[in-house]
Amino acid sequence: AMKSLRELYKIGRGPSSSHTMGPERASRYFLELVPDAERYKVVLYGSLALTGKGHQTDAAVEMTFGERQVEIVFDTETDGLPHENTMDFFAYKDGKEIAKKRILSVGGGAIRVEGHPETESPEIYSHTCFREIADYCKSKNIRLSDYVYEHEDGEIKSFLYEIWQVMKDEIQSGLTTTGVLPGGLGVQRVAQLLYNRRHIDESPETRENRIVCAYAFAAAEHNADCGTIVTAPTCGACAVLPSVLKYMQEKKGFSDERIIDALAVGGLVGNIVKQNASISGAECGCQAEIGTACSMAAAALAELFEMGIEQIEYAAEMSLEHMLGLTCDPICGLVQIPCIERNAVAAMRSINSLSLANFLTGTRKISFDMVVHTMYETGKDINVRYRETSEGGLAKIVL
Numbered sequence: 001a002m003k004s005l006r007e008l009y010k011i012g013r014g015p016s017s018s019h020t021m022g023p024e025r026a027s028r029y030f031l032e033l034v035p036d037a038e039r040y041k042v043v044l045y046g047s048l049a050l051t052g053k054g055h056q057t058d059a060a061v062e063m064t065f066g067e068r069q070v071e072i073v074f075d076t077e078t079d080g081l082p083h084e085n086t087m088d089f090f091a092y093k094d095g096k097e098i099a100k101k102r103i104l105s106v107g108g109g110a111i112r113v114e115g116h117p118e119t120e121s122p123e124i125y126s127h128t129c130f131r132e133i134a135d136y137c138k139s140k141n142i143r144l145s146d147y148v149y150e151h152e153d154g155e156i157k158s159f160l161y162e163i164w165q166v167m168k169d170e171i172q173s174g175l176t177t178t179g180v181l182p183g184g185l186g187v188q189r190v191a192q193l194l195y196n197r198r199h200i201d202e203s204p205e206t207r208e209n210r211i212v213c214a215y216a217f218a219a220a221e222h223n224a225d226c227g228t229i230v231t232a233p234t235c236g237a238c239a240v241l242p243s244v245l246k247y248m249q250e251k252k253g254f255s256d257e258r259i260i261d262a263l264a265v266g267g268l269v270g271n272i273v274k275q276n277a278s279i280s281g282a283e284c285g286c287q288a289e290i291g292t293a294c295s296m297a298a299a300a301l302a303e304l305f306e307m308g309i310e311q312i313e314y315a316a317e318m319s320l321e322h323m324l325g326l327t328c329d330p331i332c333g334l335v336q337i338p339c340i341e342r343n344a345v346a347a348m349r350s351i352n353s354l355s356l357a358n359f360l361t362g363t364r365k366i367s368f369d370m371v372v373h374t375m376y377e378t379g380k381d382i383n384v385r386y387r388e389t390s391e392g393g394l395a396k397i398v399l
Helices: 017-033 046-055 057-065 130-140 144-151 156-175 191-196 204-224 240-252 256-276 290-304 309-321 339-360 368-381
Strands: 011-013 039-045 069-075 086-093 096-107 110-113 123-125 228-230
Touching (some): 011 017, 017 039, 017 046, 017 110, 039 057, 046 069, 046 086, 130 144, 130 256, 130 309, 130 368, 144 156, 144 256, 144 290, 156 191, 156 228, 156 256, 204 240, 240 290, 290 309, 290 339, 309 339, 309 368
Parallel strands (some): 039 069
Antiparallel strands (some): 039 086, 096 110
């Protein structure tokens, strides 16, 4: 069964849900457990060790430990790990080890404490795949958004409203800031430039492209600059969903109420991927992050335009299917190249999926669940160098 959308849409600091938000939560958890040790040690393994510096994992851990003495070790040698983002925490007093915990950063800012299933939040959805949910909705003649409201608590709409406000803020911040992103790559912020650079005889299609991309660049640049964002489903893919929803709200005048319904459906799709595959780039490559984000955005748009469940599924399925095999190999391990641009590309692709689903529903042969299953298998088969370890592909390029 699946958890609340509160576990998928998380408000926190970028640039990486698995590499900054997860370790931050893990550090806080361990400190609450052992608040009065004399010193601490945190060992980072796997992807956290290999790309932690670029993602500022060490900074996130140090900030959480504050004034306390903490040693951070990057262990790039150990393998046979339970997850690509594994951390060991140690606490010492009087020269002796007094506590030890292994914590996994499982993607989207979520953590799993080894041997402690009780730290997990409750499961509130009875169904686990799209087919089951669709059948249930059809039997009761309700929409996917109704399904979400039926299973979540009474506060979910105000939670989603808060999420929407933060999404709009991250775009606004990105549009009003210029300069160079931190990290040493010398990447210039271009969202504002894109937003203002109107062509003298711009067609509506060209304008749509430019504005959606400006919004996507804005949110992704804000994330790369350690700004506060909403994981959708992760930090690295946070810009896809907000950019298309903000654009469509402005273009068509959709109310916030309708946007919240769209966020509910997008979240449900993200939840299904998280449940049956993964939303972690270290575990399954970028298809798990940007592919899922594209799927969420397409489903959200289809809900916004009041399409049927079949059409919503087709839009979501198409978006993920054509991201299969997408590698995660950002240059120097920073969530900048190609990640920022990729958010804009995926935003446009979600709009394309919406249009195709509108025209072609009823002709498809592949279900969303099949594609999710395939994505997980593909992710596991992608060479580990192309799964957020900074050891292959673009990551090896030194600018």
